[in-house]
Amino acid sequence: MAELLAVDDLAVTYRLGDTLVHAVDGVDLVLPEGAMLGLVGESGCGKTTLARALMGVLPGNATITRGRVLLAGTDLVSLSAGEHRARLWRDLSFVPQTAMNALDPVYRLRDQMREVLCRRGGLSRAAADRRSAELFTTVGLDPRRLMDYPHQFSGGMRQRAAIAMALALRPKLVIADEPVTALDVIVQRQVLDTFRGLGLELGLSAIIVTHDISVVAYLCSMIAVMYAGRIVEFGPIERVMGEPAHPYTMGLMNASPDLARAGAELTPIEGSPPSLVHPPMGCRFAERCPFAERACVQAMPATIEVAPGHSAACIRSGEAGELRRRAREVATWRQ
Amino acid sequence: MAAVKAIVEAFGLAKHFAASRSLRQALRGERHVVRAVDGIDLRLERGESVGLVGESGSGKTTVGRLLLKLTAPSSGRLAFEGEDLGGMDKARTLRFRQQAQLVFQNPYDALNPRFSVRRALTEPLTNTRVARAEHETRIGEALRLVQLHDAQRYLDSLPHQLSGGQLQRVVLARALVLKPSFLVADEPVSMLDVSVRAGILNLLRDLKERLGLTAFYISHDLTLVRYVCERTLVMYLGKLVEDGPTDAVVNQPAHPYTQALIKAVPRPRVDQSRQQLPISGAIGDAANPLSGCRLRDRCPYAFARCTEEEPQLLEVAPGHRAACHLHQQPNA
């Protein structure tokens, strides 16, 4: 399968006054065409920064300090801000966390769609309206509602309108930042099914950024687990979730509740992520990891391929089977 | 007369809010009333952990506020330990505040950002006129209960210096410092990271055992409720649609809405059901709920009776009730 997106050693730093925060510190990713990648991580891990870096919409005080982002062969990092922005919506588009960020409350949906389709897509008004109706239908919205204002839509509908806008110019890749977090569970399922439909019918490639591993399990074919600015595990979803090779992923699985499994004990991961201002030299998960050894804190672990297409940044990933067995015991995680 | 007195009882509890109207509507004399809670009966036995599940707009948060006397009901009766909540005078209300506490959703917002942890924990004691001499012991105990050992380290910290999990423990400690008998938790872990939630949930389970608290969990998250509650109530547009032991409600949901809720929850497994949900559309309008059953425009099983008659909460199995005409067929 052709490679759509390749991220190579990307690093992003924020400047806050006199302090530098290394929010993304050497990320490698590969996304094949037609796949949906779930980028999972907890608050502060850098996933939103990574998503914004890919989009080219980092805030003023953030800079990409190294690395490349290859989208269908072009290195987005090497482009100027203007060139990168020009690709926005055409090659690459974005569904933000709250649709209210994407939708202007004072304009009708039809006009907002026209803005994208005519201004950036060069379509005539009539053609734009036809395409808007098509898009609305694709995401499960009634095309007659194009004449409404955003506030007349419910939360789930607004989110779907934002997805429609993101798809307008047939981008190669859609990045969705926490697309369902703010939604109720039934509406969440409807939006997830919309995404799933787009993946199955249009072969949409997407990166779904979320803290909820269950959402990724439902929707995505690939997963990247992020921790403290780095990707700790990456691969096909069946492999990473079925046979995790990194202790953090194992911990996350233990901490994620499953409605269908009654009474199974949930185990927290004690402690908190390290500071990104002065990140530790060695493995960033070491201080919370029940399997950490001396070597772990001395040097940053290399990313090891544990199976074709499945890699983990852990020096003990060779013993993954044994570690998984121990990880299933509650006592392992009690520090 | 039950041997064990129910700690909280509600009959026909309702809370209506006057919604804003446009000028045209005002001129026409249209009144817009949002019926956030529209007549529910509730009974919490001492020591029970009960969960109230519903989506946003279901009215569940309003129920929590009603139970804690943070807002007055528009109609219906609410009793705490047999006493009518509305009829309490100032002194009795203050004592009620000591007995009934709330754990908040947002730990980053539930604490005054200028108050040290010590100050935040002392505040409730001062408000309820607890003797100064007792403060130190109570605070120490509360911190121990929430497993923030090494109290000295935390007492002088300010909220912004603590992590989400630690903050939520402080919020819990603040609730426990008054030694309440009734605890309401409104989305207690929704703003915490997944790896931290488990810790708080385990703590809540543990505290229930240790302190014999009666706990009322309000959440949109069925998995949370399943983890900590013996009994589950499901709410839709201001009404209770299902009520029963948690296992029964989750494994044999009797109401179509509950069935949809359960099917809709994604699981942390690749092999999960991706079937179409039985319920379509979005939540109804609380200002104009439908006649008969409020869910009928979204329910695939709706039939004639659903439009004419509002279903009552009736038993479908021992201790398990649902408000759905499907279960009240004469030949069922």
Place this chain on the structure above:
Amino acid sequence: MEAAEQLAASPSLPGAAGAPLGSKLSVLVAQLRDPYAFAGVVIYIAFVLVAIFADALAPYNPNDILFTADGQLAASLPPSAEHLLGTTQLGRDVFSQLVLGARPSLFVGMTAAVAVATIGTAAGLLSGYLGGFVDKLLMRLADILLGLPFLPFVIVVVALIGASLQHVVLAIVLLLWPNPARVIRSQVLTLTQRQFVEAARVTGASEWRIMLVHVAPNILPLSFLYGSIAVGWAILAQASVSFLGFGDSDVVSWGTMLQDAYASQALDRGQYSWFVPPGLCIVLVVLAGFFIGRGYEELLFPKLRDS
């Protein structure tokens, strides 16, 4: 909150997105790094010092009519060593007038500012917190007062009840308090939505306690800000009133200086050293108020820090 990613998450409360204003003074002082804040504070302090030590700084009594060595009226003299800014048409030393004129100007400015800030804060607090009838009453009153033209109103009040400095202050305060009141009211409304306010209620705090202990400390920075802006406006108002001849003519102020200069056609005669200095002083003090507002803006609205 842990990371940079969540930094702007908290609403516009001082310190909510970082270290809280635990020690207000140290934070205020730290903010002097901002060039605007620094400039504003320096100007204020300079003028206050001048006003305090005016007697020592002024070489002459500002009302004394002076004569030259050879017995002539020392009228309209250009700036020299004896008269740093020259003399007025009636032989009074301009520099002494300027220095002593600082007093009534600053008196009006400071008292008006304190009054406006206090009344505005109290009104905003009560209005926002109590809501209902009190809120409607206060805000409708504020609307009416804000609709009145500022200077004409001050003139009318002064004409009716007498042209003393206190009356000028009164008139100014009456019209300026709605400004901080409205802003503080909306800040209070936001604050009462915060969960820690509800938490206080749940743990037994009385409404008064909540208002004074939880809400008030978070809005004091706003009061301070409006107070500092009010200084400038008040001085400007007093100067305008004096200039138009409605002020207290016994008291020498920057405004009366301008009035005198105008009346004796100093502009036509090109006697810049008479009317430029008082005008400049007024401008400087008003600017200082705005500078302080601009400099401390970031403290009050942390979101601005990120852009």
